[in-house]
Amino acid sequence: MTPFVADVLIPVGKIVAVILYPMIMVVVMIWLERRVVALMQGRLGPNRVGFQGVLQPVADAVKLFFKEDIIQRQADRFLFNISPVLVMFSSLLAFCFIPLGEPLRFGTYTLTLWIAESPVGLLIVLGLSTISVFGVIFGGWASNSKYPLMGALRSVIQILSYEIPTGLTVLTVAFVARSMDLVEIVRRQESSGVWYGFLMPVSFVVFWISAVAETNRAPFDLPEAESELVAGYHTEYSGMKFAYFYMAEYAHMVLVSSLVVILFFGGWLPPFPGVTALRFLHAVPGFVWYLVKIMFFLYLYVWIRATFPRYRFDSLIRLVWKWLIPLSLANFLIVALVRYLL
Amino acid sequence: MAFREIDLNMGPQHPSTHGVLRLKLAVDNEVVLRVEPVLGYLHRGMEKLWESLTYTQVVPLTDRLDYLASLSNNLAYCLAVEKLAGIEVPKRAQYIRVVLAELQRLASHLAWTGFMANDIGAMSVLLYGFEAREDILDVFEEYCGARLTVHGIRIGGAVRDLDAPLIARIRTVLERIPKRLADIRALLDENRIWKERTVGIGRISAADAIDYGLTGPPLRASGVAWDMRRDIPYSSYGDFDFEVPLGANGDVYDRYLVRLEEICQSIRIVGQALDGLPDGDCAARVPRILRIPPGEAFHTIESPKGVLGFTIRSNGSDKPERVKMKSPSFINLQSLEHMCKGNLFSDVVGILGSLDIVLGEIDK
Numbered sequence: 001m002t003p004f005v006a007d008v009l010i011p012v013g014k015i016v017a018v019i020l021y022p023m024i025m026v027v028v029m030i031w032l033e034r035r036v037v038a039l040m041q042g043r044l045g046p047n048r049v050g051f052q053g054v055l056q057p058v059a060d061a062v063k064l065f066f067k068e069d070i071i072q073r074q075a076d077r078f079l080f081n082i083s084p085v086l087v088m089f090s091s092l093l094a095f096c097f098i099p100l101g102e103p104l105r106f107g108t109y110t111l112t113l114w115i116a117e118s119p120v121g122l123l124i125v126l127g128l129s130t131i132s133v134f135g136v137i138f139g140g141w142a143s144n145s146k147y148p149l150m151g152a153l154r155s156v157i158q159i160l161s162y163e164i165p166t167g168l169t170v171l172t173v174a175f176v177a178r179s180m181d182l183v184e185i186v187r188r189q190e191s192s193g194v195w196y197g198f199l200m201p202v203s204f205v206v207f208w209i210s211a212v213a214e215t216n217r218a219p220f221d222l223p224e225a226e227s228e229l230v231a232g233y234h235t236e237y238s239g240m241k242f243a244y245f246y247m248a249e250y251a252h253m254v255l256v257s258s259l260v261v262i263l264f265f266g267g268w269l270p271p272f273p274g275v276t277a278l279r280f281l282h283a284v285p286g287f288v289w290y291l292v293k294i295m296f297f298l299y300l301y302v303w304i305r306a307t308f309p310r311y312r313f314d315s316l317i318r319l320v321w322k323w324l325i326p327l328s329l330a331n332f333l334i335v336a337l338v339r340y341l342l
Numbered sequence: 343m344a345f346r347e348i349d350l351n352m353g354p355q356h357p358s359t360h361g362v363l364r365l366k367l368a369v370d371n372e373v374v375l376r377v378e379p380v381l382g383y384l385h386r387g388m389e390k391l392w393e394s395l396t397y398t399q400v401v402p403l404t405d406r407l408d409y410l411a412s413l414s415n416n417l418a419y420c421l422a423v424e425k426l427a428g429i430e431v432p433k434r435a436q437y438i439r440v441v442l443a444e445l446q447r448l449a450s451h452l453a454w455t456g457f458m459a460n461d462i463g464a465m466s467v468l469l470y471g472f473e474a475r476e477d478i479l480d481v482f483e484e485y486c487g488a489r490l491t492v493h494g495i496r497i498g499g500a501v502r503d504l505d506a507p508l509i510a511r512i513r514t515v516l517e518r519i520p521k522r523l524a525d526i527r528a529l530l531d532e533n534r535i536w537k538e539r540t541v542g543i544g545r546i547s548a549a550d551a552i553d554y555g556l557t558g559p560p561l562r563a564s565g566v567a568w569d570m571r572r573d574i575p576y577s578s579y580g581d582f583d584f585e586v587p588l589g590a591n592g593d594v595y596d597r598y599l600v601r602l603e604e605i606c607q608s609i610r611i612v613g614q615a616l617d618g619l620p621d622g623d624c625a626a627r628v629p630r631i632l633r634i635p636p637g638e639a640f641h642t643i644e645s646p647k648g649v650l651g652f653t654i655r656s657n658g659s660d661k662p663e664r665v666k667m668k669s670p671s672f673i674n675l676q677s678l679e680h681m682c683k684g685n686l687f688s689d690v691v692g693i694l695g696s697l698d699i700v701l702g703e704i705d706k
Contacts, residue, residue: 041469146350150372150687218463219535230357309535310463312688313372 006109014115018095026250030057033302040306067239072143075236079142084237084244087135091251094128097121098258099183101268101286113287114183121182122170129214129255132248133159139245140233151232154313155216161320162213168328169207172200172335173263186267197264202331204264206324211256213320215249218305220316257297265293347375352690354383360457361701365690372687377679384705392665397423397632398497400665405491408671408703410453413446414645416495421576422652423497426639427632434622435499436578440615441512442485442494443577444608448519449478450646451601454698455526458598461695462539467526474522477515484508497632499625509616516609523605540595544681544693547592554677557670558648560697563600564592570644582614594696631660647671647698667706671699
């Protein structure tokens with residue numbers, strides 16, 4: 001393999017892929033959500049554009065491209081413009097650290113299915129996804145309008161509160177795997193033969209609830225509760241800037257689902273590694289398993305949204321401070337103790 | 343964090359003001375201090391308009407008042423005119439009116455359940471409620487061709503007779519509703535989030551409810567047993583056996599339960615009315631141009647929203663001199679501030695939803 005291919009073409013290809021892959025997932029997710037929610041509610045949903053309406057998100061994006069981009073006079077133009085970019089950037093950049101599968105071997109060359117592997121990949125991903133909070137508060141503040149401001153305040157309180165149980169549960173995984181490297185965590189699940197979701201169900205449940213809350217999704221979608229705050233922090237946005245917020249939310253969901261799969265459900269590993277009768281499952285490429293698992297969690301997002309009413313803000317905060325944080329602290333202690341003794 | 347008291351303008355363009363209501367809110371860090379409803383964005387000058395129309399021409403315009411329960415408006419207006427003109431409505435027509443009015447109550451309450459749940463964020467229930475309502479609208483369509491602004495009741499009786507196929511259809515529709523109601527209740531009744539958002543929210547005591555003149559399901563949710571259909575029966579309601587469901591706490595959850603129970607009672611009433619449908623005409627003979635001797639009459643009915651009344655004054659010509667409407671939504675809206683004070687901003691939406699207001703009726 002020539003150095004040109006190895007050092008230039010493949011990295012560039014990966015960079016394109018890491019931008020395209022979340023975008024494609026976002027498009028699929030938007031379509032899936034609208035169709036699945038529609039079917040759960042006894043209606044049809046978008047089914048006209050393309051086969052079964054799969055091109056509907058594309059049509060929506062085209063519409064948003066041509067919309068007038070409104071910046072109201074009282075807005076802070078710099079912050080107003082930068083916040084959608086910040087939100088989008090933070091969720092896209094985190095995908096660099098997400099491993100999609102086992103490295104592929106072509107002769108002497110090994111193609112890794114991730115851009116960067118870092119010994120603290122887990123921390124970087126969590127940190128990056130929290131940067132989106134700046135985008136949200138800048139957006140809400142810069143709009144200089146009351147509903148966005150209230151939405152942004154709620155959002156900041158919510159995301160920061162739910163960071164705590166997330167961090168504590170992620171630490172339990174790091175303890176058990178003795179690594180913060182996302183690739184290494186999956187490898188450890190392979191060698192130990194059990195996925196951490198089954199080993200530590202409490203960690204998984206707490207992480208999942210916090211993850212739903214951090215992505216501002218129903219039933220925790222208070223920052224953009226349409227029946228109260230119109231559209232929350234992005235009320236004043238239109239056109240592509242609104243689309244950025246919208247896509248970033250979905251990209252964030254894909255990111256969080258990826259994290260759940262990697263941390264708790266064995267990433268690209270096929271299920272039941274110990275059962276010899278199910279060996280044939282290994283014939284399916286790891287990437288496919290990974291996608292199937294992600295889709296399951298994305299479906300769960302949609303399912304939850306179609307089922308539950310919205311929390312009120314005070315009970316949402318009560319839930320995290322009175323239940324999730326004590327629970328995750330206790331869980332953290334138990335896991336640490338067990339890990340120390342074994 | 344020290345917060346100044348801020349004024350928040352909710353509406354007239356807002357997703358959950360149920361039309362074009364504008365609320366001027368004063369909030370202190372999400373706690374509501376004052377609520378001031380600002381009305382008039384849908385004012386069409388209905389009452390003045392009616393003075394230039396004949397008695398018969400007014401009826402279809404009453405559809406546009408409470409557009410979720412147009413038949414109830416028809417009924418209230420027609421009963422007032424009949425009282426003024428001394429028109430005797432045939433027994434069969436009265437029963438048909440009861441069937442129509444109760445179907446309308448079902449449709450209105452089912453739509454309310456959906457709106458209310460949507461305000462609190464349970465999006466699916468909105469669609470379940472509307473799916474159930476759809477069946478009833480189909481019945482209206484078969485009956486008189488319209489679905490929303492149903493003009494099914496006229497002075498002297500009903501637009502047309504109920505024939506056997508339509509009666510059979512109404513019965514199948516009624517059989518389907520309990521199943522759908524059960525779906526909705528399974529999603530909401532014992533749901534922790536739903537109860538957190540509704541139990542103890544927007545409370546009003548029975549005494550306060552009476553002082554504010556609250557009517558309809560919100561009044562009964564406070565434990566005041568007052569239902570026009572039972573207490574001052576009109577249109578043969580005295581013939582039917584039904585219960586008036588009551589709440590105890592007067593909060594949003596009780597209003598929800600009262601309305602759901604009223605749906606079950608309405609199904610009972612329609613069933614009884616269809617079983618006991620007497621023979622006869624579906625309308626009295628009323629001259630096309632009705633001239634009513636000078637006088638004044640007031641008649642109230644129990645509409646899905648509450649006590650709906652019409653005062654009509656006649657000066658002997660073919661047009662009413664003055665028509666005044668006592669609309670339940672308008673009266674119920676008065677108590678909004680009392681219910682919202684001290685609650686969180688998020689609850690204003692739920693409390694407003696629980697009152698079941700329709701702006702067409704408030705602004706006239």
